[in-house]
Amino acid sequence: MQFASTIRSPYHRGRNAKVIIDTLPNGFSSILPDDLSAHNIPSLFSEGIPIFASQQISYRGEALGLIIGPDPGICDELAALARVECDEEEPEHEWESFSSSQIVFHYGAEHGDLDAMFAAASTQLKEVYRNGIFDHHYSEPMGALARWDKTTLSIHCATQWPDDLRRRLAGALAISESNIVVHPTEMGRALDGRLWFPSLVAAQAAVASRISGKPVRILYTREEDFLHTTKQARSAINIRSGSDEQGRLLALDIVILINLGAYNPLAPEIVYQAVSAITGIYSCPAIRIEAYAIRSNTIPLGAMGSVGATHAFFAIEAHMNNLAQRYSKHPAEIKALNMLKKGQSIFGAPDLSGDIPFNRIHKELEQISDYPRKYASYELVKKRDPGCREGIVRGIALTLGYQTGRSFSECSGMNLYSVEATLDRELRLLIKTQATIGSESLKAMWRKTAAEILSIHEDHVHFLLPENTHSLPSGPMTLSRGSSLIHALIEKTCRNIQKKRFRESLPISATARTRPSKAKTNPEALFLGAQLLDSASWCGTAVEVEIDALTGKPIPLAVWMVIDAGRIVNVQIALASLRASALSALAFCTANDFDPSESGRKDYIADAGMRIRQLPKIEIEFIEPDRNGAAKGIGELPFITIPAAFYSALTQALGLDPRQLPLKGGEILRLLEGA
Amino acid sequence: MIIDVSVNGIQRHLKSRNGDRLVDVLKKELGLSSLTADCLQGRCGKCLIFMDGRIVHSCLIPAFKARGSSIVTFEGIAKKPEVMDIEKAFQLTQTQPCSFCHTAKIMTIFDLLSRVPLPNEDDIVEALDMVPCPCSDPIGLIQAVKLAAELRNKRKFNREA
Ligand code: FES
Ligand code: FES
Numbered sequence: 088m089q090f091a092s093t094i095r096s097p098y099h100r101g102r103n104a105k106v107i108i109d110t111l112p113n114g115f116s117s118i119l120p121d122d123l124s125a126h127n128i129p130s131l132f133s134e135g136i137p138i139f140a141s142q143q144i145s146y147r148g149e150a151l152g153l154i155i156g157p158d159p160g161i162c163d164e165l166a167a168l169a170r171v172e173c174d175e176e177e178p179e180h181e182w183e184s185f186s187s188s189q190i191v192f193h194y195g196a197e198h199g200d201l202d203a204m205f206a207a208a209s210t211q212l213k214e215v216y217r218n219g220i221f222d223h224h225y226s227e228p229m230g231a232l233a234r235w236d237k238t239t240l241s242i243h244c245a246t247q248w249p250d251d252l253r254r255r256l257a258g259a260l261a262i263s264e265s266n267i268v269v270h271p272t273e274m275g276r277a278l279d280g281r282l283w284f285p286s287l288v289a290a291q292a293a294v295a296s297r298i299s300g301k302p303v304r305i306l307y308t309r310e311e312d313f314l315h316t317t318k319q320a321r322s323a324i325n326i327r328s329g330s331d332e333q334g335r336l337l338a339l340d341i342v343i344l345i346n347l348g349a350y351n352p353l354a355p356e357i358v359y360q361a362v363s364a365i366t367g368i369y370s371c372p373a374i375r376i377e378a379y380a381i382r383s384n385t386i387p388l389g390a391m392g393s394v395g396a397t398h399a400f401f402a403i404e405a406h407m408n409n410l411a412q413r414y415s416k417h418p419a420e421i422k423a424l425n426m427l428k429k430g431q432s433i434f435g436a437p438d439l440s441g442d443i444p445f446n447r448i449h450k451e452l453e454q455i456s457d458y459p460r461k462y463a464s465y466e467l468v469k470k471r472d473p474g475c476r477e478g479i480v481r482g483i484a485l486t487l488g489y490q491t492g493r494s495f496s497e498c499s500g501m502n503l504y505s506v507e508a509t510l511d512r513e514l515r516l517l518i519k520t521q522a523t524i525g526s527e528s529l530k531a532m533w534r535k536t537a538a539e540i541l542s543i544h545e546d547h548v549h550f551l552l553p554e555n556t557h558s559l560p561s562g563p564m565t566l567s568r569g570s571s572l573i574h575a576l577i578e579k580t581c582r583n584i585q586k587k588r589f590r591e592s593l594p595i596s597a598t599a600r601t602r603p604s605k606a607k608t609n610p611e612a613l614f615l616g617a618q619l620l621d622s623a624s625w626c627g628t629a630v631e632v633e634i635d636a637l638t639g640k641p642i643p644l645a646v647w648m649v650i651d652a653g654r655i656v657n658v659q660i661a662l663a664s665l666r667a668s669a670l671s672a673l674a675f676c677t678a679n680d681f682d683p684s685e686s687g688r689k690d691y692i693a694d695a696g697m698r699i700r701q702l703p704k705i706e707i708e709f710i711e712p713d714r715n716g717a718a719k720g721i722g723e724l725p726f727i728t729i730p731a732a733f734y735s736a737l738t739q740a741l742g743l744d745p746r747q748l749p750l751k752g753g754e755i756l757r758l759l760e761g762a
Numbered sequence: 763m764i765i766d767v768s769v770n771g772i773q774r775h776l777k778s779r780n781g782d783r784l785v786d787v788l789k790k791e792l793g794l795s796s797l798t799a800d801c802l803q804g805r806c807g808k809c810l811i812f813m814d815g816r817i818v819h820s821c822l823i824p825a826f827k828a829r830g831s832s833i834v835t836f837e838g839i840a841k842k843p844e845v846m847d848i849e850k851a852f853q854l855t856q857t858q859p860c861s862f863c864h865t866a867k868i869m870t871i872f873d874l875l876s877r878v879p880l881p882n883e884d885d886i887v888e889a890l891d892m893v894p895c896p897c898s899d900p901i902g903l904i905q906a907v908k909l910a911a912e913l914r915n916k917r918k919f920n921r922e923a
Contacts, residue, residue, distance in 0.1 A: 226895070274860075275860040663857070674896070702887070702900050
């Protein structure tokens with residue numbers, strides 16, 4: 088086997104890159120873009136993403152080639168010694184005021200008479216809410232092992248989306264998908280950091296293996312992974328609202344900007360997810376939304392936790408809290424006043440068929456968090472000590488959010504999930520699905536469901552390895568999007584088998600697939616329509632925060648979550664997964680913001696999320712679990728609700744509105760000083 | 763240079779270059795797969811070993827410093843009943859760590875329980891903090907350590923009785 092180290096661009100932006108390598112020791116060689124053309128290997132992914140950059144460098148650290156050889160340490164040293172020349176260009180780091188050439192994807196929609204409604208409004212409020220870049224902190228650095236066996240390419244790689252990897256590689260290398268076997272390797276919680284980037288690393292290993300004729304392994308160091316792989320996108324969401332005397336929304340004019348760095352093939356999906364979440368749970372007669380995915384000369388940026396919805400929920404909830412302040416009302420009062428109600432809809436979509444479970448969740452949440460008492464006393468403290476000079480400062484806030492299992496984009500295969508199950512004569516159930524890359528706890532949950540429906544022992548439920556399931560397409564396994572769909576499909580196949588079981592002889596097979604999205608027909612109604620909420624899982628979250636008087640550091644003291652998500656298949660697994668996600672979501676609120684313009688900053692690595700000794704109290708309750716209803720996705724709920732609640736609690740504690748997350752202690756102290 | 767050291771009870775003569783980290787030498791020379799060194803900064807804990815009985819980050823130790831010492835890695839304790847207790851506790855509490863940190867978590871819990879047979883929550887948090895993990899349920903992990911302590915004490919007590 089050959090090891091490979093990546094030669095990286097020291098420039099943020101440039102043209103005509105040339106890699107200069109001195110004579111290499113015996114056994115070591117380089118793989119550069121010219122080698123690809125010499126071997127007739129295409130060098131681009133379909134979206135124009137180069138396997139190795141040559142004509143255009145788009146970010147510092149972009150891969151320009153590889154050094155391969157028998158010793159990984161020496162490969163690293165040789166790659167670091169490679170010199171790079173190019174026609175350097177001024178990098179585009181600015182993205183909040185962008186040029187048209189920076190627009191990767193744009194989506195706009197308008198509903199109602201915006202001008203008339205703003206004219207009728209008694210109050211207008213305009214704010215920008217910003218989110219920083221955040222790393223996924225997954226457990227293992229990026230890597231891939233590629234091996235050619237005549238015409239068949241086999242790839243070992245930790246990816247959330249093996250189907251995408253195969254499709255992209257087939258396109259990029261101009262070979263048939265059936266000639267690529269993907270072996271997904273074990274993966275911790277990837278939090279959407281491994282949606283498409285592993286395909287790029289796998290393509291690099293694959294071309295190196297093809298050219299060298301030997302298996303090639305690329306394995307990033309942790310530092311390399313932190314500095315040069317994809318992170319959560321930066322966003323700026325500009326909301327202008329118009330409201331009447333009571334605080335009822337009349338008009339919303341929203342501009343969503345998402346900085347996707349150098350590339351992201353999933354730009355449409357990220358934009359659509361943000362758009363679908365931006366109106367939150369609120370109704371408004373006139374809305375205009377302009378959403379842009381912007382390119383800049385930084386590492387590829389993209390999804391995290393809830394694809395694009397975190398940014399949007401945070402912005403709209405923060406705006407509603409601001410609105411409450413403007414009217415000197417309690418945030419819950421303003422939210423309840425503006426909430427979509429049964430029979431209402433937005434964007435001309437079908438009406439909401441039931442009420443949003445706001446009151447039920449809110450009541451329960453108030454009770455377990457002691458919210459009313461704490462809120463009132465923290466308000467009092469803030470009035471007495473507006474500059475937070477007297478000691479302990481705390482804040483508490485509630486927020487309500489939802490998760491839908493919906494993907495909107497036309498990115499190929501995004502919405503396709505399938506399951507095939509066979510019950511054999513020995514009463515063993517064999518489940519075939521690409522989605523078996525999910526965690527062991529997920530498989531345990533699916534196993535339990537299948538065993539219950541078919542009245543067989545859980546040990547008799549087996550999953551076929553993903554490399555043997557190529558005939559069954561699958562979308563990505565994100566936090567809980569893919570897994571809840573797969574769960575529903577497993578239920579469906581098992582029920583079908585059960586129906587036939589005593590009429591037909593064993594073995595009996597059944598297949599189930601998701602239906603492709605109809606997003607093309609009426610996007611506004613589909614993204615923003617009330618019917619989206621009918622099938623959602625709901626979560627109310629309260630967060631209590633304390634500001635350290637000396638350092639300004641915001642310390643999360645407690646998180647309470649009340650969830651209404653239909654049937655919970657395994658409460659213990661659900662709680663464990665929610666608690667882990669809650670910690671990641673809190674880390675997002677307090678971590679260092681990665682600054683791409685100085686992406687050599689190594690101290691960022693030190694900041695690898697929340698430590699167990701900073702653990703706040705986490706209490707989670709499921710309300711009225713519906714024993715017979717459908718199981719809905721819940722994994723994204725912490726990412727959707729916690730940042731918004733954390734931010735609002737911080738706002739209460741500080742008596743200021745910092746309008747950005749994450750926030751470090753130093754920034755908070757500066758804000759307080761300036762207040 | 764050659765470093766004479768005992769690793770998991772076997773005397774070894776390990777080849778090393780100037781400036782090599784102990785973790786790299788152990789991996790390269792002995793192929794110890796339990797060492798999944800990651801950060802190389804003493805933060806992730808995935809390189810934990812026992813050196814002369816003390817739990818240490820082998821990524822922070824220059825290889826030459828190990829000369830004459832006695833090193834125990836996960837491979838050296840893997841078959842001990844104390845490790846089985848921990849594995850069982852992971853299983854019963856459904857908190858099995860991923861394969862990247864599995865051995866490191868066992869090392870730190872093993873160390874804790876051999877020092878403090880009845881650890882309180884602070885002891886457990888301090889031990890688990892050696893292997894920070896962004897992906898597992900911390901409360902479940904704390905329960906797992908408590909259960910591992912219980913299983914260990916029960917087994918020892920029964921044996922003694
Ligand atoms: S490799 Fe991370 S602590 Fe040693
Ligand atoms: S790093 Fe292994 S379970 Fe989190």
